[in-house]
Amino acid sequence: MLDEPDEKSNEDLMGSVRLGNRHAFEVLINRHQRSVLNFIFRFLGNRTDAEDLTQEVFLRVWKAAGTYKPDAKFTTWLYRIATNLCINRQHAIRIRRLFVQSHIQEQIQNSKDSSIIGESAGILSPEERLIDSEQSVRLLNALNELPTSQRVAIVLRIYDEMSYQEIAQIMDRSVSSVDSLLIRAKKNLHRKLVEKK
């Protein structure tokens, strides 16, 4: 019964998506949304941005289905899209932060009423409170402080459990380069998480 979309391989489903099959696309979303969402969340450290970007990743898949080559592994293609979007979004966030910081400083100078800052912090959901625990915040900050390529490599390795070969394909690098990225990432993380404890 391999004809059922739910039992088809990712690559077969993409073949159907290329022909405009919406159900095949929905199956792919349900199969990969959680892993893509978490990959982006760990990369950016923000749930709202992660949700928005995950939707963007799948929209890119839908729009670019015609360019997908069936001989390429779907997850490699998917994570390559996600990685590129993450890097672009990271630049945008940095610019936004610079703007927000200068805006907040302006607000503080103009008014002594600090409630504006309290409001911008928002109310956290139970899940966000869990993520917001001291330990999680430390981990996310440590990840966020890593150079971009080290962060991509370590997140793909630790959370998505990808092989060095797959990571190399996603990042368009050699396996030995991925190896050295991971060594540096682990050493950096050790310095940030263990030595500074």
Add this chain to the structure above:
Amino acid sequence: MKTCQNIRKNLSAYQDGEVGTAEKDVIEAHLRSCKACANQHEALLKAYRMLKSLPAIEPTPEFSRQIMDRATRVQEAFWVRSLGQALRLLPTPSAIVAAAVVGLLLGTLSGNFLTKRQFRPAWTLSAFHSDQALTLASVRAFDATPPGSFAEGYLQLAGQNPERSYEK
């Protein structure tokens, strides 16, 4: 010391199960005998385990539906955009009317120019010739290139119709 450097270089790959069996045996043997490298191995593992403890977030139940809705909007926007582009390639109605008027004028003028010497209305002929001319004209009306037609004018101009009309 050289051995320690080589071992540490491969520690990460060893932890990730990315070294071959022979390499793995060498590293494990070294870790059993070298306290410094064993400490380094533990330190890296500790950072790794801490990161692994970061909880995952779950997509909301309506998340995939939201993506599908956005995909639908993208598809609709694509068709609207394609149709718009196709319509933009068409000339505006005023341009079509102007082109038709210019075409009619040019056609009339060139038709008159090409045929005025070959075709005269029946009332300009003498009474003696009028019946004969009308008969000949009506017979030639069934020609592939009837007298006075644009096609006849063209053939004449191209020199493919040397034999001239009944009026000669």
